[in-house]
Amino acid sequence: MDQGTVALRILGIDPGLANTGWGIVESAHGANRALAYGHISTAADLSRPERLALIHQGIVEVITRYRPREAAIEAVFFSTNAKSALSIGEVRGVVMLAAAVQQIPVDEYSATQIKQTIVGVGRADKSQVQFMVQAILKLDHRPQPDHSSDALAVALCHAQMRKAI
Secondary structure, three states, rough: OOOOOOOOOEEEEOOOOOEEEEEEEEEOOOEEEEEEEEEEEEEOOOHHHHHHHHHHHHHHHHHHHOOOEEEEEOOOOOOHHHHHHHHHHHHHHHHHHHHHOOOOEEEEEEEEHHHHHHHOOOOOOHHHHHHHHHHHHOOOOOOHHHHEEEOOOOOOOHHHHHHHO
């Protein structure tokens, strides 16, 4: 993107209690570039409140450093594992709180919607998502770990959905 273009900076989040992926994408005039990405890991031997606090703190640091104007997060997938769905819901809550305190709007997208937007197939596997994220963002490598790649995919999905509005 050229220096005169005002890009929309989007924070994408792939929520998880053990690993929460984050990615910052700048989008302008149909072009997207990865500004930064990473993940927040929490140790299983910490209490749930301690893990949630670490995730919240990490997201606040990302927001403070990169100043996104919008955020997008993967929606909770309901499955037979209620405990997993509950913990992901809690992570989503602390992430949305961090964004809301900074007055950053948050949109939600299902995994199927993200994969359909990025890969063109709603049931794409992780390697296909990583490949397309790398291609779309013109990266010289696949973003690792996959939580970071998924977070970039969430941000790219949001950028694409905004164009469709």
